[in-house]
Amino acid sequence: MNKSKTESEKAVDAESQPQEFLSFVLGNEHYALDIMSVKEIRGYEPVTKIAKAPAFIKGVLNLRGDVVPIIDLRIKFDIGEPVYNEFTIVIMLNVLNRIVGIVVDAVSDVVTLQGDEILPPPEFGVAFDSNYLKGLATIDEKMLILVDIEALIGSEELGLITNTDAIAQG
Amino acid sequence: MSVDMNQFHDVFFEESQEHLDEMEKLLLTLNVSEPDAEELNSIFRAAHSIKGGSGIFGFDALTRVTHVMESLLDLARNHKMVLTHSIVDQFLSTVDTLKTILANYKAQVDQDDSLIANTTQSLQHLLADQQELNQKKADEQGFGFFDQPQTSLKQDDSFGFFDEVAPQQHDDGFGFFEPLTGQEHPTELSQPNAEPETKPVKSELKTPNVSTASDASKNAVSAEASSIRVDTNKVDLLVNMVGELVITQSMLSLIGQQITGPMSEKLQTALGELVRNTREIQDAVMSIRMLPISFVFNRFPRLVRDLSTKLGKQIQLEIEGGNTEIDKSLIEKLADPLTHLVRNSIDHGIESPEKRLAAGKPEKGTVILRAQHRGGNIQISIIDDGAGLCRERILAKAAENSIAVPDNSTDKEVWQLIFAPGFSTAEQVTDVSGRGVGMDVVKRNITSLGGHIEIESTAGEGATFHIFLPLTLAILDGMGVSVADSLFVIPLVNIVESIQPEPSQVKTIKGEYLLRVREEYWPLLCLYKEMQLTPRYTQPEHGIVVLIESNSTRFGLFVDALEGQQQAVIKSLEKHYKRVPGVAGASIMGDGGVALILDVESLSKQVKHTLMKDMS
Numbered sequence: 001m002n003k004s005k006t007e008s009e010k011a012v013d014a015e016s017q018p019q020e021f022l023s024f025v026l027g028n029e030h031y032a033l034d035i036m037s038v039k040e041i042r043g044y045e046p047v048t049k050i051a052k053a054p055a056f057i058k059g060v061l062n063l064r065g066d067v068v069p070i071i072d073l074r075i076k077f078d079i080g081e082p083v084y085n086e087f088t089i090v091i092m093l094n095v096l097n098r099i100v101g102i103v104v105d106a107v108s109d110v111v112t113l114q115g116d117e118i119l120p121p122p123e124f125g126v127a128f129d130s131n132y133l134k135g136l137a138t139i140d141e142k143m144l145i146l147v148d149i150e151a152l153i154g155s156e157e158l159g160l161i162t163n164t165d166a167i168a169q170g
Numbered sequence: 171m172s173v174d175m176n177q178f179h180d181v182f183f184e185e186s187q188e189h190l191d192e193m194e195k196l197l198l199t200l201n202v203s204e205p206d207a208e209e210l211n212s213i214f215r216a217a218h219s220i221k222g223g224s225g226i227f228g229f230d231a232l233t234r235v236t237h238v239m240e241s242l243l244d245l246a247r248n249h250k251m252v253l254t255h256s257i258v259d260q261f262l263s264t265v266d267t268l269k270t271i272l273a274n275y276k277a278q279v280d281q282d283d284s285l286i287a288n289t290t291q292s293l294q295h296l297l298a299d300q301q302e303l304n305q306k307k308a309d310e311q312g313f314g315f316f317d318q319p320q321t322s323l324k325q326d327d328s329f330g331f332f333d334e335v336a337p338q339q340h341d342d343g344f345g346f347f348e349p350l351t352g353q354e355h356p357t358e359l360s361q362p363n364a365e366p367e368t369k370p371v372k373s374e375l376k377t378p379n380v381s382t383a384s385d386a387s388k389n390a391v392s393a394e395a396s397s398i399r400v401d402t403n404k405v406d407l408l409v410n411m412v413g414e415l416v417i418t419q420s421m422l423s424l425i426g427q428q429i430t431g432p433m434s435e436k437l438q439t440a441l442g443e444l445v446r447n448t449r450e451i452q453d454a455v456m457s458i459r460m461l462p463i464s465f466v467f468n469r470f471p472r473l474v475r476d477l478s479t480k481l482g483k484q485i486q487l488e489i490e491g492g493n494t495e496i497d498k499s500l501i502e503k504l505a506d507p508l509t510h511l512v513r514n515s516i517d518h519g520i521e522s523p524e525k526r527l528a529a530g531k532p533e534k535g536t537v538i539l540r541a542q543h544r545g546g547n548i549q550i551s552i553i554d555d556g557a558g559l560c561r562e563r564i565l566a567k568a569a570e571n572s573i574a575v576p577d578n579s580t581d582k583e584v585w586q587l588i589f590a591p592g593f594s595t596a597e598q599v600t601d602v603s604g605r606g607v608g609m610d611v612v613k614r615n616i617t618s619l620g621g622h623i624e625i626e627s628t629a630g631e632g633a634t635f636h637i638f639l640p641l642t643l644a645i646l647d648g649m650g651v652s653v654a655d656s657l658f659v660i661p662l663v664n665i666v667e668s669i670q671p672e673p674s675q676v677k678t679i680k681g682e683y684l685l686r687v688r689e690e691y692w693p694l695l696c697l698y699k700e701m702q703l704t705p706r707y708t709q710p711e712h713g714i715v716v717l718i719e720s721n722s723t724r725f726g727l728f729v730d731a732l733e734g735q736q737q738a739v740i741k742s743l744e745k746h747y748k749r750v751p752g753v754a755g756a757s758i759m760g761d762g763g764v765a766l767i768l769d770v771e772s773l774s775k776q777v778k779h780t781l782m783k784d785m786s
Contacts, residue, residue: 048764049656050750051701060747060756062764065414067756069747098746160747 018112023144025106027080030142033149037095041107044088072103080105095150113137182223183276189216194265198471202253210247217243231271231281238293239264251300264289405458412455413739417758419448424761463541464492466504470512477516484523484534491541496548503619507612511552511635519556519633548639555632559585585625589613646740650733653698653705657765659738659757664770666717673711683710685726692726693777700752706730720774
């Protein structure tokens with residue numbers, strides 16, 4: 001986990017290297033994550049519920065033979081309404097050697113950002129803890145919040161990965 | 171080039187390992203007083219093959235040790251050396267050394283020179299002794315004159331007792347040309363012999379000191395099994411792909427049922443074929459992974475031999491059902507727990523010969539290793555006729571470790587205490603066992619393989635450990651049950667029967683359901699409560715109750731409906747998520763959905779809890 005974090009920090013530091021991000025919508029806010037961690041994007045499908053799991057863990061899904069958990073960030077961070085319709089999107093992520101799906105309201109665009117376009121994250125005022133943020137960027141006068149998706153998925157708060165796993169992965 | 175060499179190295183390591191295992195096995199079964207000539211030949215050939223190969227690859231340490239060993243074996247197979255137990259012991263320890271050397275070469279770490287030197291030296295001593303002995307014998311028997319005219323001996327095969335002093339030879343028959351110095355230079359490496367195998371020697375010429383040169387001339391063709399080496403990863407890949415195929419096939423069957431019209435009958439026939447074929451492919455692929463359990467059992471004769479010598483006990487090991495086949499991945503993980511249990515039986519179980527005689531038992535203790543199929547399980551039993559477990563001592567120890575034990579607990583419950591961490595009742599800690607690390611690890615290992623362990627013991631008559639394991643870790647026969655629209659799979663091995671209860675059968679105690687089935691009251695567990703679902707029915711008499719037997723208890727599981735028997739390909743939930751209480755894994759159903767496989771053992775803990783609460 002540490003390793004991946006330093007890698008992502010390095011990516012921010014590397015000012016000359018342009019980076020691609022996938023931007024998505026949660027409620028009224030615009031977020032973006034590193035496109036290299038995206039496996040695929042698909043529509044929301046019913047999942048198999050898991051007992052005694054927090055509400056934001058919707059359940060598990062069969063992704064071509066792999067049983068992957070689906071989490072709804074809207075519930076976890078209390079942004080927008082957790083509705084599920086034909087426009088609801090699941091972004092399948094490939095992080096920390098795992099596949100995890102996150103439910104979002106919409107996927108908007110792929111944006112390329114230069115290192116100097118990324119501003120440091122604010123300490124507050126965003127639904128996410130600043131530990132999970134890489135920074136802010138402005139695209140077409142909209143504020144884009146860059147999420148450190150590895151830190152988020154690996155976080156204790158989400159509880160997707162037990163501590164021993166995280167150490168083993170580190 | 172170097173890549174190519176590595177490839178050959180791997181083959182050499184693998185083959186040498188097999189040769190060493192073979193040598194060990196043969197040495198252990200060797201009848202010391204009347205050694206079978208064919209067996210001695212096989213041991214010799216194995217040593218010789220290792221020597222040849224190691225020479226080619228320049229593994230000098232291996233060459234050195236096998237060289238001396240080969241010389242000794244050559245004497246033995248030509249009846250010029252009388253085997254004793256101590257010599258066989260020496261050979262066995264040499265095999266150990268060779269294994270260490272081989273492992274070091276494999277891991278590309280430095281060799282332990284002193285170990286090699288020691289082994290070589292003791293073998294040389296043995297060799298020198300034998301030579302002296304033979305020389306003396308020869309002199310006594312008046313065959314001294316052979317000393318001179320070696321060349322007059324017939325070519326080949328006809329070596330007298332002189333060639334043993336020329337151990338550098340690779341090809342029998344050249345011995346006579348070596349100077350008879352009576353000394354040998356083990357470090358002086360002769361060109362390694364690249365020939366694949368020397369022909370077994372036929373000693374037509376009767377050696378004077380042994381009257382029966384007998385069956386050395388027997389044709390030494392060892393029936394070679396026709397097999398190929400395949401990387402286990404390839405097999406695993408195949409198993410996974412067949413798993414996917416099974417899922418696709420059940421999807422097709424499901425779609426096939428919805429098709430009507432003239433084509434449907436043809437389709438059904440074809441689908442029927444497909445079902446049968448996939449079943450057969452699945453069985454065939456699974457059988458590739460199956461190995462006879464003797465792969466693990468074969469190490470125990472050695473262990474028992476060593477331990478019994480060390481502990482001064484007389485022990486006979488009996489192995490039954492060595493041909494029972496079990497998944498390869500299970501075999502690898504079984505070795506450690508089994509070793510531990512066998513050691514325990516020998517160290518704690520079997521008493522010393524004096525104690526045994528005093529107790530009116532035969533001096534020689536017996537340990538039986540038995541494997542057998544039982545239902546969908548493999549049952550491995552370690553049976554000893556020793557003292558058995560001591561209830562008082564275990565209870566005392568439990569008190570000492572402040573482990574709470576309910577009063578009037580049954581023997582079965584008391585025996586389970588020995589699996590607690592840090593628990594050892596051995597009166598004395600030996601270097602064999604007794605440190606209390608182990609039994610908990612044994613239990614954990616077995617549980618992680620999806621198995622469980624049971625103990626039977628009668629004081630003074632012995633103890634038996636039964637290990638129950640699933641046949642394979644990949645596929646499970648299960649019964650599909652549903653609550654609302656969620657599907658669950660219960661392992662078929664745990665199911666006793668399924669019933670639709672009559673209202674009169676359902677009783678309640680403090681709000682908990684009990685089900686009366688044929689004079690017995692089964693505690694009921696509601697799956698919808700455990701899985702936090704909203705069920706179709708909340709009254710047991712409306713739904714279905716599946717009677718389940720777990721290791722520790724029996725209970726009924728109340729579900730909405732049965733969905734039919736299925737073969738579930740087990741998928742790990744932990745790979746992408748984490749462990750879920752009450753759930754052993756997930757499986758993908760014919761429609762592509764995910765069903766959770768219930769973990770009967772952890773569910774049964776819920777039952778115990780509620781029952782105990784009721785009784786208090």
